[in-house]
Amino acid sequence: MTSTTDRPAIRTTREPSWWDRQGDLIMRRPFNEWTFTHMNWLMPTERVARSGPHRPLPLSPDPLDLTYRFADADHTLTDLHRRTFTTAFVVLHHGEIVHETYPGAFAGPRTRMQLFSISKSVTSMLVCIALADGAIGSVKDRVTDYRPDFLGTAYDETTLAELLDMTSGVGEPELWDVPDSGIKRFEQAVMGGGDVAGLIRSAPRTAAPGEHFNYSTFDAQILGWVLEAATGTTLAEYAAKRLWRFIGADRDAYYWLTRARPRTALGAGSLNATPRDVARLGLLMANDGVADGIQIVPREWVRRSLGSDLPQLAVGSLGPSGYPHYGYSNQWWTLGDSAFQAFTGLGVHGQYLFVDPSADIVIVKCSAWPTQDDELRDLETITALRRIADHFA
Template identity: 50%
Template sequence: MRASRMITALSIGGALGAGIAWVWRHQGAIGVRRPVNEWTFTHMSRIMPVQIVRSAPRMPLPRDRFPLEHVVRYGAAPGRPIAALFDRNHVTSMVVLHRGRVVQESYPGRFASPEARFQLFSLTKSVTSLLVGIAHEDGDLPDLGATVASFLPELSDSAYAEVTVQELLDMRSGVGGAEVWTDPEALILAYERAVMNGGSVFDVIRNAPRVRPAGTAFNYSTVDTHVLGWVLEAAVGTPIADYLGEKIWRPIGAESDAFYFLSRATPRTALGGGSLNATTMDLARVGLLVAQGGVWEGQRIVPEAWIERCRDAGIPELAVGALDPELYPPAYGYSNQWWTFGGAHRAVTGLGVHGQFLFVDPVAGVVVAVTGAWDSADDDARDAEMREAMLAITEALEAREATGEFAPRGSAPGVGGAG
């Protein structure tokens, strides 16, 4: 009897051990599935090691509420309720700014709140770009034509060795194939497994294959931006979290600490392409900095020329509609880690998988920061709906301003304008 119980206990223990091992191996996939992802995307600090980005809060942004309840449109129907947009697209938070004032703040997600720090995924890339621009202007990274190996000699035997900083910025490294999350052989999945399961991120990057000559074609790559983050850290001699805190977070008076989650295995590394977590309001502040041409309260933080380059690369193959239509929506172009819209306003957006957006129209003075918890990493239909809704919000705020209904009262913190 005792032996039978022991065998049963061992069998149960073995099954539990196998189950735990399976969950460990597949934790990345489990954590991004609905409805679990609404918790995951607001609790990354409980899942992964982190490095804090210190804030220095000053005055909160002023408020001038403008009801957006029926100004959004998507599909063929104008004036749809904004709550329906949230439900259809699993929006967890939204902050809208107009000329530096908060006109909309919503937290429909289960675990969302003004204090929640949301996993921003690839919106991190756009922030990394701003930091590279600052380092370039400060002389720490003076030559954007310098190669990866000149900063990271440990990658001198990799496909990244002769890739330039500018080629990383524009996603033209030629390393790795298409970033398709449904392809089990994709480089992005090997990279994710290394980050989440304690593998070697360095080995994944060092062994990434070259698929075309550098500088010849656009290929969106989170690994490119991870390497860019390493280059930045090598150039400035400090971790990216500390550099963000010093150069942007505290100067713009961010209201809350942010954090980067780190890879599990040592040496731990922040993901310059995807691990920044912040409140939606502080994300909107970053958008406001871009809308104002890199100026905050009269202080130049990001070079004006860098902001202009983010709005238009001036490279035909990166122009709106020129990206591979089988992989990227034709509404977008790309430049310096930002997705571009072209047109007279030259608006831009940062994008993150599962429904993260930071839309910036410097001419209209509109910033829309959105976090989401989509079922899948990419969803062209949801992306189109959210894009259309953000453009409709911009049009409504422009119309209000044109009719004189909007008149800034006093000076809003950071308002400097850019056109």
């Protein structure tokens, strides 16, 4: 009889396969310059159709021969693009393209870029439109009013307002460099055919609702699902009907979808659109929600996105889940102080939709950073974008 010590060890866990590591491969430099412009080749998608009249953005090119000060040195915008791996860069002033460049190997004016969490800011705009339409009753409504499958989970009593401000108190910090973190398991479920909803339903409560900011892709993903349940349509269809047709877009956009069926868009991070069309979204926010004389996003919602009265969401008060130069409100990162009321959508690997209504400036920056997050690259980028806004103001 063989002793237990002589028996081969039983493997209780399996080694990660290529399939499990798709996200790592897609996001690795230099491949990400290609993948971030070809997500429709890699994942199933749903089109956000451009059905309204096309309104070309006026062109008034400016070389923007300016410098910004960072880390005790002066840098040009060319330096910015090299140091922060810019792939596309568009600046609007008074609704005109005053500066535009595409340093990315596969980028151009008609290239649809992977926007990552800028998608969250777009979802916020769509939720507001659904509120105005009456499809959603109130931001005080609970998740379970629309998604009863979240009854009995940590999200049972969570309100839409708490999702919008990421104060649900559910889930752990998003750690991209920890293989078994919640956000990495989410990525693996999305790309590998796992149970995305089941994963989010299992998220633990880590704080009382409404008390603390915790940046949460789960919160934003639930918002997208609430929107779909409330409107009876997919995120892509609603975005096409109630947003894309009004902005004068150059091209269709698209959401890529989860591999597992029923396939679902990521309202938290899978929108792809041209840089100019992303700039049109920023222009809509800079113009108090009005496009071509039509109120698309209610004015109060735009004002809500400028900043929150909640002290835990003020600039510098977000805690470990946000950089000190940001506040948060309504699925937007805020930068406001008494003299500066800019706000920005952000996506990992360096995606920005920067809006400064007081200067009538919108800036889109797409990038292909080597890592998902980088505080120094982010701070350098924001310093440069603020410098551009100051230049035109």
